[in-house]
Amino acid sequence: MSERGAREREVNGPGTSGRDEGRTYSRMLWASVLALALEGAVALILLVVFGDAGQPEPGEERLSALTLLALPLLTVVGLLPAFAVSAALVLPVVLLGEALTRRLGGRPTGWHLLLSTAAGGLLWPLAGGPGWLVATACLAAAVLVTRHARRGYFVALLVWGTVTVLTVFLLGTVGLHTGVIEA
Numbered sequence: 001m002s003e004r005g006a007r008e009r010e011v012n013g014p015g016t017s018g019r020d021e022g023r024t025y026s027r028m029l030w031a032s033v034l035a036l037a038l039e040g041a042v043a044l045i046l047l048v049v050f051g052d053a054g055q056p057e058p059g060e061e062r063l064s065a066l067t068l069l070a071l072p073l074l075t076v077v078g079l080l081p082a083f084a085v086s087a088a089l090v091l092p093v094v095l096l097g098e099a100l101t102r103r104l105g106g107r108p109t110g111w112h113l114l115l116s117t118a119a120g121g122l123l124w125p126l127a128g129g130p131g132w133l134v135a136t137a138c139l140a141a142a143v144l145v146t147r148h149a150r151r152g153y154f155v156a157l158l159v160w161g162t163v164t165v166l167t168v169f170l171l172g173t174v175g176l177h178t179g180v181i182e183a
Contacts, residue, residue: 023149028094031149031157032086033079035142038161040078042168049172049181089119090142097143112147116140 097111120136145157175181 022151025091027149027151027153028091028146029083029086030154032090032142032146033082034154034157034161035145036082036085036090036138037079038157038165039138039141040082041165045165045169045172049176085139086142086146089122089139090146093119093139093143094147098147108147109144112143113140116143 093112093115097108097115100106100111100115101108116139117136120132120139123135124132172181
């Protein structure tokens with residue numbers, strides 16, 4: 001077996017029939033980026049609902065046409081850190097967790113969560129106490145979502161992730177307008 005075939009078998013797993021059906025690095029990277037982008041969207045919604053971003057300053061507009069025009073550019077700018085975090089943290093945690101499972105035994109989920117916590121610990125100097133916990137939770141969620149990346153998974157993740165983001169937005173909006181959540 002060639003070296004490339006051995007690498008594909010390692011990534012795809014022994015039970016898969018070929019490259020198109022199993023996991024590839026690019027599928028895992030795209031699933032990770034999408035998971036981080038969806039987490040960012042939920043975080044932004046929660047920031048608007050519970051943070052000071054929901055209250056405009058006196059004399060300021062709530063939303064301007066320039067803001068609406070800048071939104072697609074902000075999305076692109078937001079995806080760059082998602083690619084960096086995916087390549088530098090998420091994919092290595094997924095692959096190392098599976099290698100440790102093969103080598104030492106145990107469940108892959110346990111190794112992934114342990115490694116996610118360790119990788120999140122690297123963010124302690126940047127994020128501080130509560131920020132570290134949030135970063136670790138986001139990293140762990142991205143790792144657990146990424147490890148299942150197979151053919152067709154991206155579309156399912158996109159659909160259900162979008163439904164989740166819209167549900168959080170709807171519940172936040174209803175909570176703000178009914179007075180259940182005070183802005």
